[in-house]
Structures are given as C-alpha cells and as structure tokens.
Amino acid sequence: MSVARTIAKNTFFNFITNATDYLINFGIGILLARFLGPDEYGVYSFLMWFLAFAQLFVNLGIGNMVIRYVAEAIGRHNDSEVKSLVGLAMWVRVTASFIVIVLLVAFAQFWGKLFGSVGVQSAPFFIILSVGILPNVLNYLLSSIFAGFQKYEYSAYLMLAINPLRALGIIIVCAMGFGVREIIYVSTFSWIFGAFIGFFLLRRLIPLSSLLVPPRINPESKRAIKYSLVMMGIFFISYIQVQRSEIFFLGRYQSTEVVSFYSIASLLAQNSLGLVLQVFSGVLVPAFSEQFARGDISRIKKIYLVSARYLMALGIPLAIGGMALAGPIIRLFYGVDYLPAVLLLQIVLIPYALLAIDDAATGVLYGMDQPAPILKVGIIMSILSIGLDLWLIPRYGAVGAAISSSTPRFISAIIIIIYASRMCQTPWPLKDTFKISVTSIVMGVIIYTLQHFIRNAMLSLVLLLPLGVVVHIIGLAVLGVIRQDDINIMKQVGGGLPTRFRGIYGSIVRLIEKMTRKPVLPINKSN
Numbered sequence: 001m002s003v004a005r006t007i008a009k010n011t012f013f014n015f016i017t018n019a020t021d022y023l024i025n026f027g028i029g030i031l032l033a034r035f036l037g038p039d040e041y042g043v044y045s046f047l048m049w050f051l052a053f054a055q056l057f058v059n060l061g062i063g064n065m066v067i068r069y070v071a072e073a074i075g076r077h078n079d080s081e082v083k084s085l086v087g088l089a090m091w092v093r094v095t096a097s098f099i100v101i102v103l104l105v106a107f108a109q110f111w112g113k114l115f116g117s118v119g120v121q122s123a124p125f126f127i128i129l130s131v132g133i134l135p136n137v138l139n140y141l142l143s144s145i146f147a148g149f150q151k152y153e154y155s156a157y158l159m160l161a162i163n164p165l166r167a168l169g170i171i172i173v174c175a176m177g178f179g180v181r182e183i184i185y186v187s188t189f190s191w192i193f194g195a196f197i198g199f200f201l202l203r204r205l206i207p208l209s210s211l212l213v214p215p216r217i218n219p220e221s222k223r224a225i226k227y228s229l230v231m232m233g234i235f236f237i238s239y240i241q242v243q244r245s246e247i248f249f250l251g252r253y254q255s256t257e258v259v260s261f262y263s264i265a266s267l268l269a270q271n272s273l274g275l276v277l278q279v280f281s282g283v284l285v286p287a288f289s290e291q292f293a294r295g296d297i298s299r300i301k302k303i304y305l306v307s308a309r310y311l312m313a314l315g316i317p318l319a320i321g322g323m324a325l326a327g328p329i330i331r332l333f334y335g336v337d338y339l340p341a342v343l344l345l346q347i348v349l350i351p352y353a354l355l356a357i358d359d360a361a362t363g364v365l366y367g368m369d370q371p372a373p374i375l376k377v378g379i380i381m382s383i384l385s386i387g388l389d390l391w392l393i394p395r396y397g398a399v400g401a402a403i404s405s406s407t408p409r410f411i412s413a414i415i416i417i418i419y420a421s422r423m424c425q426t427p428w429p430l431k432d433t434f435k436i437s438v439t440s441i442v443m444g445v446i447i448y449t450l451q452h453f454i455r456n457a458m459l460s461l462v463l464l465l466p467l468g469v470v471v472h473i474i475g476l477a478v479l480g481v482i483r484q485d486d487i488n489i490m491k492q493v494g495g496g497l498p499t500r501f502r503g504i505y506g507s508i509v510r511l512i513e514k515m516t517r518k519p520v521l522p523i524n525k526s527n
Helices: 003-059 061-077 079-106 108-114 125-149 152-175 180-204 219-241 247-253 256-281 284-293 295-323 326-333 343-351 352-367 372-426 430-452 458-480 484-494 499-516
Strands: none
Touching: 003 079, 003 125, 003 152, 003 180, 003 247, 003 256, 061 079, 061 125, 061 219, 061 295, 061 352, 079 108, 079 125, 079 219, 108 125, 125 152, 125 180, 125 219, 125 247, 152 343, 219 372, 247 256, 247 372, 256 343, 256 372, 295 326, 295 343, 295 352, 295 372, 295 430, 295 458, 326 343, 326 458, 343 352, 352 372, 430 458
C-alpha cells in the first residue's frame, strides 16, 4: 500500500479513535456539569486534573517512544527489536505505575489536606484515583503500540470498548443520584475492561509471552530510552502549557465555580480542535519515522508541506468559527449558569489556530529523531506560563488563566514551525497561510454577525455551522488554495479508505474539483 493510502487508512481509524474519545467525554462533561452543578463539577474537574498529574510520573515518554521506534524497527524489518521495544515499554510503565500508586495511597491524607480549599478534603478520593492509574495508562500504552505498528484500527476497537461502557455507567450513576465518588468507580471499571480488550488485540501482533521476559538493553534500546527521557521532559512541559496546569493555581486562589468555568472552556477547545489535530497529525509521526528509517528525505519534505497545508485549512477556520459561535455553544450544551465560560473559550481558542500548523512541524521533529528543540522551547515557555499564572490568576481569575495558557502556546508554535522548516530545508507556504487565514476570518465575521440575529442557540448552530463550511470551501477555491495536485492526492487517498466510504468520499472530491476548475474561455478568431 502506498504512503498516501496508508496515511488515509490510519487517519480514518484515528478519527474513529479520537472522535469516540473526545465526543463521548464531551457528552459526559455536559451531563456531569448539568447534574453536579458548577460547585461539584469543579471538584470533579480538579480530581481529573490530579489524576492526569499523577500519570505524568508514569508515562515517562514511553508512549511516544513506542510509536517512533516500533515504526522505525518495522521499516528496517527487525522483528526482534519490535518485541524488545514493546516489552521494555510495558515493564517500565507497569513498574512506574506501582511506585506512583504506593505514593498516592501512603500520602492520601496529605493530598486531602493540601487541596482541601477546592472541596477535596477526603483522603479516600485519592485512594480511589490510585486504583484507576494502572489500567488507564495501560490503555494509552496499548494505543501507542498499535500506532507504532500502524494498526490504528486496533486503537479504534479499544476506544469503542471503553468509552461507551464508561458513558453508560455514568448515566446510570447520575440517574440513581450518586456523586463524584461513584463516577470515579465507574470510570475505573471501564479502564480495567479496556486493558483486557487491548491485550487480546496485542496478541495478534506479538506473542504475549514475550512481555514476561525482562527486556535486555542493547544499543537500539539505549537510543530509545534516551528519546523517552527527552519525551518525558516534553510531557512535563506540555502538561504545564496544554494540560491545564493552571487549574492548580485556580484551585489555590479561586473558587470551585471558577475552576469549572475554565475547565469547560479548555475541554471544549481540546474536544473540538484537539480532535481534528489528533486525527490528522497523530498518524504523521510513524509515517515520518518509517520514511526516515528508509532515508527518504524528499518524501518527508513532501508529506510535511502537504500535511501542513491541510492542517491549516482545517484548524484555522475551526478555531475562528469556534470563537464566533462560543455563545450559542455554551448556552446550548451547558446552560446559562456557565455563560462566564464564553469569553474563556474565545481566548483559549486563539492559539489553536496556530497549533493546527504546529502539529505537522512537531511530527517532523519527532519522526526525524530530533525532539530536543521541542524540549528546549517548552522549558522556556513553561517558565513563562507559570510566571503568568502567578501574576494573572490571583488578579483576574479564569480570564488570567486563559491568557497565561494561551500566550506560551502561540509563541512556541511559531518557533517550532521555524525549526521544522529548517530541518526539512523547505520554505514555509506563506501565501497559502495568508489565503487560508483571510477566508477563515471572513467566514468567522459572517457567522458571528448572523448569530446575533438568531436567538435560539440550537438553531444558530444548525444553520451557521454548515454555512461556515460552505463559505470557507468557496473561499479556498476562489483564492486558489486548492489546486489540481491536491485533487490528485485526494483521489489517491480515497483508495486507502474502507470500501463503504469510498463512494461518499469520491462524490465530495468530484464536487471540490468542479469548484476549483477554471473555466475555459473561448478563443476569438479574427477574420
């Protein structure tokens, strides 16, 4: 299968994986926000933040290492190295999980007192959270292993097993009138069930007995461990910049209601643009890694430029459209009690327009085994982020948190794009960036203006979302962003999709081709 078709297949199943994860979590967030209310939902949001914080000390960059080096080993047809890398990842993550679990349980009373200001005063909360750490991180590791094998369909099966079960359990818990503790119980059970499904799928790729043998450290393993250490640093930095570390400061300085408002804005941004970025950029790292192992730099350059243009065409209008429709979105899904989150959502969406481009750049650096620039930039931006947190959050609350998190994301994205372009020795497509930005802004102004004349939030979204898509596509066609080369790539990509989706996809491509085709002017013959 060609690289384009492989990326198309992986993108399709990566969409299923991430769409299932983001959309179900989005629905769960709406249910819990309405059921628990701003105060209790703030407690729940803080506990989920703490769980993500604890998992930082378990992940250790292992997931990204597996994606990068398993794909490279497969590119070299080294099966023994593949098994060794998977075993190494599993042993490290399980060991780290047990250490973190012991620390959480041993110091549960301390955590309860430390974060009592946000309503988490009971030590059993942290003991319950500790039970869910191992199955949760195993699910993420298994998904990373499947990505390294470029078996994204297995990750889709895993998420389809976990998320609907978790959603159903939470709905039952809410219907029975239980609270935060029972919600965490249900989530933990779904993660344990998912781990069993994940190992059942893994046995199709490698024998599970190979995981029981302690891994041996060879030169390739040392290189992978070094990469993991760099990625571990990047994960800590990313947590500060992207994973809402500012919630810690909000929890210390503000009320639980403020935490809930900011959590909703951040999750909406991640569950909308984050979905698009993960779907289309998540398949790039193994694709870059495989081509890097083969020494095909020209193919890497081509994939980089094409993916950057497509991510821009998707991410920039989504960010601007989300800012324009922030009011109807909050009113429809969360209700008027959460209207303070509207301004927060508009602020946190600003850097996502640039992060859409940045994901192609980071994919190049990871795939070409050059994550160090990301770490260096991240360290500087994290210091800036924490400094802004300490300065702005005590004074301006959630608005200060939104500004302090958005500013470093925006700056770091620009720097990483410059790094990646130099690595690929290719100029950035500035003309396309300008044209896509212009048509996105025009689209945003139109739907922002029209939404003020439609009082019903649902009607606003039903009418204006399709209108925004149409306006944006017309703008791309008129400004010449979509070219014949893109049409040819789209047609080639269609061959990598499942058969049942090729007809619909082909119709869309033909429609776009008609819109972009320049009319042939008749030739005037002079007598």
